[in-house]
Amino acid sequence: MPAKHDATPDPPLNQERPAQGHQDFLREMVQQDLASGRIDNVVTRFPPEPNGYLHIGHAKSICLNFGIAREFGGRCNLRMDDTNPTKEDVEYVDSIIADVRWLIAGWADECLGLKPVGASPEKRDLGGHTDYYLPSMMAADSSGQALEPLYASDYFEPLYEYALELIRGGRAFVCDHSPEEVDLMRGAPDRPGQESAYRNRPVEESLDLFRRMRAGEFPDGAHTLRARIDMGNPNVWLRDPVLYRIRHASHHHTSDEWCIYPMYDFAHCLEDYIEGITHSICTLEFEVHRPLYDWILEALDLPRPLPRQREFARLNVTYTVMSKRKLLQLVQEGHVRGWDDPRMPTVSGMRRRGYPAQAIRAFCERIGVAKRENMVELSLLEHFVRDELNRRAPRAMAVLRPLRLVIENYPEGQTEEFETVNNPEDASMGTRRVPFSRELYIEQDDFREVPPPKYHRLSPGVEVRLRSAYLITCTDVVKDPQTGDVTEVRATYDPATRGGDAPDGRKVKSTIHWVSASHAVDAEVRLYDTLFTAENPDDVAEGRDFTATLNPGSLETLQGCKLEPSLGTAVPGATYQFERLGYFCADTEDSVAGAPVFNRTVRLKDAWAKIQKRQGTGRR
């Protein structure tokens, strides 16, 4: 009876080292702020808009924000930045929560900042100022309360109050211009804009109009609330930007309570402030928004320390696209089977494919964080996936493209078992038994009737080792009379080599894997290649889009693969190394006991494939 592998979908984590060595510019800033006394604790935040699934680029941001919180003993708030009801959906908030939790599990889960379900900012008096404050809580501090992520939409009331305050201070006004007019009047980067005709309307009038906007008296687009800054500023984001717009739309979290919604620039800095965020880390494209971020906070005369925005370069990875718009397009146009298709760079896709969270984290740590534009090679990510799985994944034998092998001198009907190690990297993972018999399957790639140069595997007259079993020598082949294809290989075994070692010390050049034909479990195996054939799918000819470089061979589904018996009951999500082939993960959607479905997570490195490539032969 073959022993079952002791594989779990997400086994205990390896210890990861805390901050050491060099510091990036963000950690340096945090350190200085701590040293100077500007702040005495660190609170970061990860603020996705729930309008798509998280991807590897978000993973970088998560590792950064949670990593900093973790290193400085602070926390990182998970916040839904949901200020645009027309684009957001609860499906996305659910997936975001699951993805974040999975990614930080066992590493920074104690830094995850949440809030009690239903909590909203507390209005209080602080030194004569009205203040809104919603501190996050960590799960450990919740004393049993149910927690949920923070939502920007829970701050709509305070945000509205802050907007009123801006109007009273003459720093904002209600504008009646149409979107088209506002466009025309914005000017150009090298040409000043033109002031709104409503810019100097009385404060009371703006106040009244803004209240009526909220009350729903006007249709979409009839009015906006605008900051009163400077239409001549060379930074176009300071040219009286829109702060609020009217949107008669139902919101996934506040339903129909509001018909005016704050714009990102107005909302985000105040969301950060309300939560007591100390460092607001975002991507480079927001750098030009920073003066506006600071302007709004400073215009409000707020009693607590202000958050600081700093920007880093977003991640790009070769052979993939990263924008939510494009990922959504891949899903909607059916180029993939869903957001969690194992070919997708989404967190859920990578999880389903079998990428361990710690591999993704190790990758994010290794790529570092800086401000220069970058395109990281996929091979680096794959390196960390292999590195993690090599230590963790139990080995097993599986034949993907079966070729029948008959051991002519092995008694018909006889069966024996060999004990073999589950992981040569980790003796504690134990051993298992694999059954052997006269008829086996070997990999088609492991036999060549006429071996090319440097081919070490089986061919007529050549002796190889069947892993953990016997040395065998190929004696003959059987061919299909029609096609001439080899349909069966005949061989003899040396009974003295039981276990795989020859008593006379003779060596063989190759060890190949095998599965006993009568004991084999049939399986479907899905082989993945990059979704795109171009390193940069966005780099296509004029008039074409990134889908032009879609890889037609990104998914190859193999039926009738032959697995060793212990794999028949693989737990969905469990990852194995199929020896000599790669790492494979039992699919969490489609795999069932007795009819397993495996995804190839990543290939093993393959020196022979390189040789073949040089020779101009070989399989994709």
Added chain:
RNA sequence: UGGGGCGUAGCCAAGUGGUAAGGCAACGGGUUUUGGUCCCGUCAUUCCGGAGGUUCGAAUCCUUCCGCCCCAGCCA
């Protein structure tokens, strides 16, 4: 060419005036019952985007030039 950023190896990335870390990739070798893992070695010989300058000394400071990215949503 208004404003804001960024240029260190094929790809990331340290370096913050004292003589160019590290990882991936690539290449060569050793070990090996996985052509895997592991180990050893090679990989920026005053070319750190270019040119000048300051200095005993410059990737680091100054000047100038070049290149790339971002910004004119009532998206985030």
